[in-house]
Amino acid sequence: MSDRHELLEKFKNEAALAGSQITLASSPAEAADHVLKLVKDRGVTTVVKSASPIADKLGLAALLSATGIKVMETSIAQWAAGLARGQDVPVDKLAELISAAAGEKVPADPEAILQVARRILKDVYAGAGLGITEADFGIAETGTLVTLENEGNARLAAILPKLHLTLLDGGRIAGSLADAAELIKDTSGGIPGRKIPAFITYLTGRNTTADIPGAIFARAQGPAEEHILIIEA
């Protein structure tokens, strides 16, 4: 337990040094309050999110929607499910729903659906005030968040919106880069031929640039703020 505590402390310190803003929530209610407050303070009206068991557990999407904020899921499957209001619909019906969203006729064909979904979602990311993603684990040594995925939507939700919030289970902190590599080895990504997921993204702090003279500037091309919400439940 003290080991877990130490890892968490180290992670928090390192991530803060790298420019992230860290909040520790000791209950689901506290966590949800933090997100609602952040959204309110920053005047966010649209949130994009990638799949997150923590967000589901907190009922975050519903809580945000209840305050009038538009919440968009960004995996194509969940985005499509959103259009169908969670109903199981046949592909013809789905194509109609997508056509309505796209303002053009989309055939009931996986290739066409994929292309349109990519195009629509691009604009959704760019227009969002906040991206919410969940990290698979953190790395204490460097204050790094590690996110595994095959689709690429979590990467885009993490970088294109104006603000980014990462949810992290406080019990999932690896000690070092070496420990992280061990954890990754066990995640095949579930796709034949592939030993690891298509994307493993290490995010350490807030994006910067030193290419404009004067200082090292924050907010180069990613979000203006990096928030980490650690759930210690």
Add this chain to the structure above:
Amino acid sequence: MSGKLRKQVRRALADDTLQAALSRFTMLTKFGRQMGMTGIDFEALRQDLHERKKKAIDDLPALIQHFKENATAAGAVIFEAESASKANDYITHLARERGIKHVIKSKSMLAEEIGLRHHLERLGIRVDETDIGERIVQLAGEKPAHIVGPAIHKTTEQIAALFSELLGEQVSTDSQPLLDTVRESLRQSYFDAGMGISGANIAIADTGTIVILTNEGNGQIVTTLSPLQVAVVGIEKIVPGFEDANAVLRLLSRSCVGTKMTIYTSFITGTSRAGAVSGMPLPGGQGPRELHIVLVDNGRNRMRDSDDFREALYCIKCGVCLNVCPVFASLSGQIYGHVYQGGIGTILTAFYHDRERSRELAEMCLGCMSCKSVCPAGIDIPDLIRRMRAQHVREKGLAAGKNLAYGMILKHPARLERAVRACAKLQGPFLNADCMIKRLPYPLKSITDTISLPGLHTSLLRDRMTGYASPAAGKAPKVAFYSGCVTSFAYPELGEEVMRLLERYELAPYYPLEQACCGAPAYFSGDSSTALVLARHNIEALAGGDPDYIVTVCPGCAVMLKKEFLSLTAGDPELHESALHLSGRVRDLSQLLSELGQRAGRKAVEGKKVTYHDPCHLKRGLGISAEPRKLIEEAGYGIVEMNDPDACCGFGGDALLAHPELCGSILQRKLANIEATGVYTVVTGCTACVLQLRGGLHKNGSSIKVVHIAELLAGQF
């Protein structure tokens, strides 16, 4: 020696805007490095990385195969390009076949190396660089100034002018609004482009993964948004597994920028996949639907096959060697002419671009070893430069002047001495009242434009040492004094002080009369045959009297005796054995005196302040920097540390002759740091540094005294 390069050097030195940008850059990176090295065992980490890169390069053919299999299984398409043109052809063909009009690109030195952007642009394809620095040099029509910071030489005014022209509106020259404008102008490109091009910092064979690092985040956007992705990857970037990649990650950002990790580190394995909709699987995800990995050789296998230069492939392109290079700090990176800068760039240029340019660039290296001391991959860059010079000498012979100086004179100790005695007789008309030479005629004029030279003595050290030809009988330990040329010919009185000092320490000093030049000037110019002749001569001369120690006052000579003689004699087992014996006995004077412990002498007047200059070969060549400081303080002096005490003074063999203005600019930075301490005495431990610093201060009309530590300590008794 190239007149064109020398002109470019002069132009860079005279460019005040560039010089101001370089000062800012140097300060920033120095601070970054201090941060980055805090809390880690750098030596252990770099040894680990060195060994892993060595193994990877040794196993490269198998690793390439392994990488291909795993990347292909994950959905990537691999193309192996043996040359720049094959890589460009593949990518331009792909772009044309898919009807691509607009490409976004994250920074890749390899793409610069092969000229990829220009090949695409020539076909009418718009290419937008997305790294802000790279975007700036793209708009300026220039080459990157630095591996990691392409636009470090630009001011905000220059950057604002470039974007004003691009956007057709007046852009603010204040940093923050300028950055906002640049960001917004890049944003739309990401969404419009049909193809993304990136490089890779690492490739992992076990999983077929490419690893891409950016701090700005542009790499993450570029490698995800476009369905058609191309990554250009140098074959030397392939490592076996994740732990090898970690070894790179542990040092890359720490070395160059000073942060523990680059902000975005993307491990990309094959193409992206999404879940099913309405029970129907989708044919791809939101990232790449096609990932083409172009593995580029372009001279790398040739480098791998050459025993002399294979080590250069361990480079992880962190750029820290540029951050500490005094030549880079004076000139910036565009002077190098192709894509890669600094010492490592000099080597890479020879294999990827232009051997002749590389040979010229090699003349700029001062051999200060700053790059070697910070390289996270443990590459001995100055020795690679020396090998480059040696290769040229082997193939083309020495330049006429050097052939005369080294082959005809230096190689023959008696001739050298006769030449010095002759010069001592002829120097009269040039000698000032204070025995300094302020002006010499061509071809030595350029040297005296920078520093005043000491007059030569008609009575050389050897003439004064006949009474010390062998150690006093029955006394121990026996210490042979190896004086080096500067002491022998220019500062014989310093040599006499050394003998007095050694006697005060109750040692049995003697002066082997047959000693000759250590061969360093020839060796570092690539003339190994002259150096070997002199190594043999000295090994024999210094074995006489069977000394317990051989003491030096010139660390450049000490490095030759202790280290370089070993590599020079590698082909002759018997001589090598003697070189080993010699090597174990060589001590720098301050090192020996520290080992022996304090001796009671007269202390300096309390409160007397001096500053100390670390000679390159003493600090980085022999690892000695605490010992001289301790001796100075024990003698009663207070040390006022100057800014960058271990920065080179600009005395660097080949460079001094080929680029005197460059050496002069490096010297002036050192002198400014000395003057800023406000003290009137600078102490150092190298006779060549003494010559350079005295010469520069004399030329500047300064009253600051330069004292060799031997003189300072001898003055106590």
